[in-house]
Amino acid sequence: MTERSFLWNDQPIAFRDGESIAAALAAANVRDLGPDLLGQPARYFCGIGACQACLVSVDGVLREACLTPARAGLAITPAGARHV
Amino acid sequence: MFDRDVVVVGGGPAGIAAATALSQRGFDVELVDQRAQLGGAIYRQPIAGARPVKQSRFAARRWQHLHAAIQHAAVTYRFSSVFVGVDGHGNTLIEDRNQGRLVSVRARAVVIAVGAVEKVIPRPGWDLPGVVTAGGLQVMMKETGTAPQGRVLLAGNGPLLIAVAAQMAALGNAPVAIIESGNPMAINGNGLGLLPHAELLADALGYLSGIVRHRISWRRGTELIALDRAGSQLAAELRHADGRRETLLIDQVALHDGIRSNNFGLPADQAGTTTMPFITRAGDCREALGAIASQLDGMRAAADVAAYLSRKPNDAAASLDGIARQRAAQAVLATMFAPIAGPPRLTALPDETIVCRCERRRLQDLKLLLGGTGALSGREIKHNGRFTMGACQGRFCADNSARIACELNPGSPLVASDLTGSRWPVRPLPISALLGDEPAHHDQSARDQ
Amino acid sequence: MVSTSSLSVIIIGCGIVGASTAYFLARAGVQVEILDAIEPAAQATGSADGAVSVASKRPGPVMNAALAGIALYRELAVQGLFEGAFKSRSTFVLASSPVEREVLEAHAAVLRSVGVRVEMLTSTDLRARFAPLSDAVIMGLEVFDEGHAIGYQIVHRLLSAAPVNVRRNCRVESFLRDGNGRVTGVVTNHGPMLADAVVVASGNGSADLLGIPDVLIARKGQLLVTERAPALNAAMPGAIMSGRYLISKGMQAGTALASDRGYGTVVDPLATGQFLIGGTREDSGEKATNDAEAVAEVLRRAVEMVPGLAGVRLLRAFAGIRTAVIDSKPLIGRVPDADNVYVATGFEGDGICLGPVTGKAISQLVLDRSVDLDLAPFSPARFAQLGVAA
Numbered sequence: 001m002t003e004r005s006f007l008w009n010d011q012p013i014a015f016r017d018g019e020s021i022a023a024a025l026a027a028a029n030v031r032d033l034g035p036d037l038l039g040q041p042a043r044y045f046c047g048i049g050a051c052q053a054c055l056v057s058v059d060g061v062l063r064e065a066c067l068t069p070a071r072a073g074l075a076i077t078p079a080g081a082r083h084v
Numbered sequence: 085m086f087d088r089d090v091v092v093v094g095g096g097p098a099g100i101a102a103a104t105a106l107s108q109r110g111f112d113v114e115l116v117d118q119r120a121q122l123g124g125a126i127y128r129q130p131i132a133g134a135r136p137v138k139q140s141r142f143a144a145r146r147w148q149h150l151h152a153a154i155q156h157a158a159v160t161y162r163f164s165s166v167f168v169g170v171d172g173h174g175n176t177l178i179e180d181r182n183q184g185r186l187v188s189v190r191a192r193a194v195v196i197a198v199g200a201v202e203k204v205i206p207r208p209g210w211d212l213p214g215v216v217t218a219g220g221l222q223v224m225m226k227e228t229g230t231a232p233q234g235r236v237l238l239a240g241n242g243p244l245l246i247a248v249a250a251q252m253a254a255l256g257n258a259p260v261a262i263i264e265s266g267n268p269m270a271i272n273g274n275g276l277g278l279l280p281h282a283e284l285l286a287d288a289l290g291y292l293s294g295i296v297r298h299r300i301s302w303r304r305g306t307e308l309i310a311l312d313r314a315g316s317q318l319a320a321e322l323r324h325a326d327g328r329r330e331t332l333l334i335d336q337v338a339l340h341d342g343i344r345s346n347n348f349g350l351p352a353d354q355a356g357t358t359t360m361p362f363i364t365r366a367g368d369c370r371e372a373l374g375a376i377a378s379q380l381d382g383m384r385a386a387a388d389v390a391a392y393l394s395r396k397p398n399d400a401a402a403s404l405d406g407i408a409r410q411r412a413a414q415a416v417l418a419t420m421f422a423p424i425a426g427p428p429r430l431t432a433l434p435d436e437t438i439v440c441r442c443e444r445r446r447l448q449d450l451k452l453l454l455g456g457t458g459a460l461s462g463r464e465i466k467h468n469g470r471f472t473m474g475a476c477q478g479r480f481c482a483d484n485s486a487r488i489a490c491e492l493n494p495g496s497p498l499v500a501s502d503l504t505g506s507r508w509p510v511r512p513l514p515i516s517a518l519l520g521d522e523p524a525h526h527d528q529s530a531r532d533q
Numbered sequence: 534m535v536s537t538s539s540l541s542v543i544i545i546g547c548g549i550v551g552a553s554t555a556y557f558l559a560r561a562g563v564q565v566e567i568l569d570a571i572e573p574a575a576q577a578t579g580s581a582d583g584a585v586s587v588a589s590k591r592p593g594p595v596m597n598a599a600l601a602g603i604a605l606y607r608e609l610a611v612q613g614l615f616e617g618a619f620k621s622r623s624t625f626v627l628a629s630s631p632v633e634r635e636v637l638e639a640h641a642a643v644l645r646s647v648g649v650r651v652e653m654l655t656s657t658d659l660r661a662r663f664a665p666l667s668d669a670v671i672m673g674l675e676v677f678d679e680g681h682a683i684g685y686q687i688v689h690r691l692l693s694a695a696p697v698n699v700r701r702n703c704r705v706e707s708f709l710r711d712g713n714g715r716v717t718g719v720v721t722n723h724g725p726m727l728a729d730a731v732v733v734a735s736g737n738g739s740a741d742l743l744g745i746p747d748v749l750i751a752r753k754g755q756l757l758v759t760e761r762a763p764a765l766n767a768a769m770p771g772a773i774m775s776g777r778y779l780i781s782k783g784m785q786a787g788t789a790l791a792s793d794r795g796y797g798t799v800v801d802p803l804a805t806g807q808f809l810i811g812g813t814r815e816d817s818g819e820k821a822t823n824d825a826e827a828v829a830e831v832l833r834r835a836v837e838m839v840p841g842l843a844g845v846r847l848l849r850a851f852a853g854i855r856t857a858v859i860d861s862k863p864l865i866g867r868v869p870d871a872d873n874v875y876v877a878t879g880f881e882g883d884g885i886c887l888g889p890v891t892g893k894a895i896s897q898l899v900l901d902r903s904v905d906l907d908l909a910p911f912s913p914a915r916f917a918q919l920g921v922a923a
Contacts, residue, residue, distance in 0.1 A: 016131055016132075016133070016134075016228075017131065017132055018120075018131030018132055018227075019131050019227065019228060020227065022224070023224055023227055023228050026224060026232070026233075027228070027230070029233060031213045031214045031336070032213040032214075033213070037475075037760060037761040037762070037763065037806070038442075038443075038444055038761065039763075040211070040441075040444065041212070041213045042213075043212070043213035043214070043215065043216070044216055044220060044224075045215070045216050045217055045220055046201065046202065046216075046217050046219065046220045046479075046480075047125070047216075047217070047219060047220030047221075047222075047223040047224055048125050048199070048201070048219070048220070048223065049118055049166070049511070050201045050346060050476060050479045050480070051201075051217075051441075051476050051479060051480050052442065052474075052475035052476045052512065053441065053476075055475065060844060061184075061514055061516065061844070062512075062514065062760075062844075062846055063181075066220070066223075067118055067119060067164075068181075069120055069164075080763070171822070171823060171824045171825045171828075172820065172822025172823055172824040173824045173825070173826070175824070175825055177825055186825065186829070188825050461572050461701070463572070463575070463579075464572065464573065464574075464685075464689070467574070467579065467685040467686070467689075468685065468686065468689045475760060475846075475848065477848075507823070507849070507850065507851065508823065508850065509847060509848075509849075509850065512760055512846040512847065512848050513846060513847045514844075514845075514846050514847075515759070515832050515836065515842055515843055515844075515845055515846065515847055516843045516844065518825075518828065518829040518832045518833070518847070519829075519832070519833060519836060519843060520829075
């Protein structure tokens with residue numbers, strides 16, 4: 001993992017300063033954000049936090065990928081993959 | 085008794101205009117935004133080093149003025165923070181994500197300026213990965229300065245599709261086509277109605293010239309009727325005005341069928357009391373008329389709040405003429421872009437079409453629910469059908485569910501807010517944010533400029 | 534026996550009690566019309582915790598009725614009417630202190646004495662059965678054969694299954710009476726309506742109609758629903774209730790907790806994968822609002838017992854205004870000064886559990902059949918002022 005990357009499903013994803021998690025995943029061509037809480041594929045959609053379709057688990061907290069700034073070292077997984 | 089004169093929610097044109105004007109009048113103003121910068125969706129700022137998207141010089145100038153004005157005002161900011169609602173005791177609740185906790189502010193007035201959301205008509209497959217909204221695609225371009233990758237199709241209705249196409253082309257990846265259900269070019273002189281609206285006309289002509297220059301296929305009178313997976317791509321099924329079908333293979337599709345107020349669950353406008361704040365909505369979340377009107381309505385809201393706080397006559401009138409002009413301009417655009425096949429009939433969609441994505445509720449579920457005992461209220465449709473019950477709290481299905489109910493029961497006055505109601509939290513709230521000793525009361529955690 | 538095909542009955546209130554009464558009457562061939570000031574399940578029924586439970590009850594008439602209520606839910610689930618709408622599960626009452634453990638042990642003996650199947654669980658047993666529980670829990674009491682039902686879903690099932698006409702936005706202003714004073718129907722904001730019998734099941738709205746504003750108390754309860762958390766939900770074999778709840782209900786003299794709000798912690802894993810979390814019991818709240826102070830306290834207490842809830846999101850908060858009776862027993866039966874007017878209200882937090890069994894009993898009263906439930910302890914005649922002449 002480089003200094004400017006986070007982990008998506010244990011895979012390093014590079015990002016630029018100020019970029020959202022959603023933007024970094026899109027740049028890495030990740031469009032399917034994994035199973036959501038109902039088991040259907042999550043995805044980037046509205047870009048403004050309204051649709052809740054890009055919900056992911058960021059260091060264990062459910063967050064909208066479109067609103068959450070990428071930071072180095074974050075561990076991010078699909079919302080429905082959490083063992084809760 | 086009170087911690088703040090005013091909390092302004094939302095850092096778009098309405099919120100910035102309201103916060104600036106109230107601060108200039110000497111009130112103590114806290115501006116809350118869910119992101120880490122001002123701008124909202126319409127003026128989303130590029131990250132450092134990113135190339136700004138193509139926009140008209142009018143829009144650029146509007147942002148420069150808004151931004152410069154608030155820079156000179158003594159506004160306190162609380163970024164990365166989501167408005168949760170106003171509770172029964174009159175507390176303004178904010179999920180401060182920098183602190184990971186709920187903050188409770190006693191404000192004398194609250195200006196809610198949380199903008200618009202896009203309308204998206206359901207189509208089979210609209211819930212698949214790779215399907216985004218045109219506005220969603222656009223804000224990401226604004227943020228990153230790069231066009232979306234691969235073969236991208238834009239589909240739906242309205243002028244935003246042309247703007248996004250032109251911006252994509254300018255960033256080096258023009259869309260495969262624009263699928264537009266209206267036909268604004270064919271309409272006998274209706275476009276002339278835009279002539280008095282110089283800024284909108286300049287925007288429109290600028291984007292249109294981009295479409296022409298990049299030879300983007302703008303298929304008017306055409307509808308996107310279904311999406312399906314096709315290997316790692318998406319198959320988009322189109323229906324042309326003459327009934328002919330066509331399938332395009334694409335990587336992403338951006339949908340857009342207009343905008344509407346993001347007013348879901350919000351507290352109603354109310355006069356203040358000794359315990360409850362004065363509340364007013366401002367900008368697109370009051371009436372979705374776009375950036376120019378939002379800025380004016382932010383001024384209007386500031387005048388209303390100032391009149392309440394200082395018990396002086398209201399000077400909001402100056403904004404109202406300008407808002408009326410924008411309302412007229414939006415009406416012209418709506419006429420120009422009216423779908424040539426008439427408003428879409430949602431009940432004609434395939435029964436298995438997802439209407440409520442969060443709860444995976446389909447058209448057939450709603451038909452079954454409403455097929456029995458006749459007219460149900462919005463609350464009953466929500467409770468018994470689970471439509472609008474999910475995490476988006478109706479933002480992408482309340483309109484469509486209400487429309488379907490009205491198609492099935494002509495004459496029904498049902499509208500989206502009958503399903504969604506008014507209650508907090510207006511967005512899902514992590515329980516962890518509530519686990520301090522008590523909801524964090526107002527403190528110095530908001531950042532003074 | 535009355536000829537039921539010609540009988541017409543007006544039911545005031547389309548909550549779970551009114552809808553249940555209507556269902557049983559309509560099935561017997563009676564012409565039934567429900568009048569509701571708003572719409573079905575608009576008040577307490579639509580904002581209830583849904584417990585179909587005796588776990589926190591003391592022996593007595595309400596517990597007997599609740600046991601009959603649970604049995605009826607099971608029966609109607611088997612018949613199909615409530616299939617999928619009644620979730621059968623245990624309730625686990627949990628102790629986190631020696632005092633609570635003592636209360637729990639005494640309570641277990643009491644429940645056993647009236648035939649309720651229970652089992653005491655040590656902390657080791659609990660850990661094995663109930664992984665998400667906090668280490669602070671030192672003992673549990675499993676109360677078997679209980680369940681959960683969502684009030685508005687039950688009402689919807691009942692109304693969909695029987696030929697019942699519901700008039701919404703229809704507010705009853707008074708009784709209609711003939712020259713002899715006999716009730717012949719009701720006067721509404723839509724005009725007069727005739728019926729052979731009238732059932733008053735309109736919660737706090739019953740007070741003025743029957744002249745008992747001093748008998749009924751409006752009591753607010755705030756409740757919360759989370760987003761789905763499928764794994765956590767699946768790891769919970771039943772609902773949990775804090776042992777403190779028993780203490781605050783006065784199960785042990787002298788230990789009642791001082792609390793204006795009356796917090797009682799209940800966490801119910803719903804069939805959807807969500808959680809319903811309760812709640813408060815407030816005499817002061819006339820308005821169905823939620824406040825951050827109460828919501829935060831309810832959630833803090835829930836997370837104390839199930840730490841994993843901290844990682845879940847709150848989706849909805851709501852409040853119900855329930856109807857309590859000053860002597861803590863519901864009013865069920867014939868109104869003393871009228872032979873064709875009946876009342877069924879005052880269930881406070883037990884309406885979902887008691888609604889169907891009460892509706893069945895009222896239908897039997899109206900039809901002059903033998904009544905399954907012992908209604909004597911709930912007789913409206915215990916309040917002298919109660920009547921249609923008010």
